[in-house]
Amino acid sequence: MAGSKLVLEGRISIISFISGLAVIIIPLLVNFGSHVDWIFDYLTDVNGKIAIAAYITVINGFLLIIYKGPLYKVAVRACFLGFTFGCGLTLSFADTTWTHFGWYMCSLSFFHYSEYLVTAIINPRSLSLDSFLLNHSVEYTLAAVSSWLEFTVEKLLVPEIKQLNWLCLVGLVMVMCGEGLRKAAMLTAGSNFNHIVQNEKAQSHVLVTTGVYALFRHPSYVGWFYRSIGTQIMLCNPICILGYTVASWRFFRERIEEEEISLIHFFGEDYIEYKKKVFTGSPFISGIRVNS
Numbered sequence: 001m002a003g004s005k006l007v008l009e010g011r012i013s014i015i016s017f018i019s020g021l022a023v024i025i026i027p028l029l030v031n032f033g034s035h036v037d038w039i040f041d042y043l044t045d046v047n048g049k050i051a052i053a054a055y056i057t058v059i060n061g062f063l064l065i066i067y068k069g070p071l072y073k074v075a076v077r078a079c080f081l082g083f084t085f086g087c088g089l090t091l092s093f094a095d096t097t098w099t100h101f102g103w104y105m106c107s108l109s110f111f112h113y114s115e116y117l118v119t120a121i122i123n124p125r126s127l128s129l130d131s132f133l134l135n136h137s138v139e140y141t142l143a144a145v146s147s148w149l150e151f152t153v154e155k156l157l158v159p160e161i162k163q164l165n166w167l168c169l170v171g172l173v174m175v176m177c178g179e180g181l182r183k184a185a186m187l188t189a190g191s192n193f194n195h196i197v198q199n200e201k202a203q204s205h206v207l208v209t210t211g212v213y214a215l216f217r218h219p220s221y222v223g224w225f226y227r228s229i230g231t232q233i234m235l236c237n238p239i240c241i242l243g244y245t246v247a248s249w250r251f252f253r254e255r256i257e258e259e260e261i262s263l264i265h266f267f268g269e270d271y272i273e274y275k276k277k278v279f280t281g282s283p284f285i286s287g288i289r290v291n292s
């Protein structure tokens with residue numbers, strides 16, 4: 001991989017993500033006087049909303065003219081994620097009680113975009129629109145929508161629990177560490193990493209046991225697990241903190257067992273030896289039992 005060029009889809013996704021992200025310059029271009037909370041004024045102002053809507057419409061029009069068919073589908077998704085990141089960033093710096101939701105918007109859009117970009121770098125042969133993980137599963141979508149609903153309802157009924165700054169910071173740190181660990185795992189495993197668990201061994205598939213794989217057997221799942229709980233801590237969503245913890249723990253317990261059956265089939269004794277030495281990384285998950 002070293003020295004090789006990023007595939008066309010990857011390059012288009014970067015341009016499109018930045019085009020969406022550039023929405024942050026709109027409030028900077030418009031002079032709203034010397035208000036301290038001028039970004040908040042801008043966000044709530046009708047003209048501000050019209051400017052944002054006009055911006056995204058124009059950018060989408062450009063993408064539609066420049067890119068055709070499958071390339072447009074990549075561009076529009078990356079642009080939407082960049083736009084969400086930009087709106088989240090603007091909200092984060094605004095003088096509003098929605099700051100932590102702004103952090104959440106940034107973390108969610110960054111996660112989905114970086115999954116695509118890193119896949120384009122490490123394993124372009126497996127790259128597809130699914131690499132954005134936007135349509136991961138019905139359960140995943142339901143979990144996301146539930147967290148937005150819980151945040152909104154509690155913000156209306158018990159607004160004080162949404163302002164626990166220290167807790168939001170703990171969540172933010174968990175999100176950043178989890179995200180970092182996941183991306184480190186993807187970059188370490190390289191072309192051996194695939195969003196779809198492989199049941200047939202590719203000729204080039206080798207067992208990775210170095211870097212973060214020397215610390216944990218399933219570092220990308222560890223990262224995802226803590227990152228997803230971190231998003232709910234950041235939003236101070238008590239119901240979803242519990243729900244996300246239980247649901248993701250069950251999901252990864254099953255997933256790790258299934259994956260390890262294939263890995264033992266692929267690498268035999270080498271994987272069994274590796275399994276003896278290195279912990280899965282997830283609490284109370286030991287992986288597939290092997291009789292030796």
Ligand SMILES: C[S@@+](CC[C@H](N)C(=O)[O-])C[C@H]1O[C@@H](n2cnc3c(N)ncnc32)[C@H](O)[C@@H]1O
Pocket residue numbers: 185189192193194195196197198206207208209213217218219220221222259262263
């Ligand atoms: C979504 S990746 C997850 C990798 C790993 N479970 C983790 O959490 O970092 C799934 C793919 O990685 C492959 N894989 C998992 N562990 C591996 C290892 N130590 N070396 C090489 N390939 C591995 C599996 O065969 C599967 O196709």
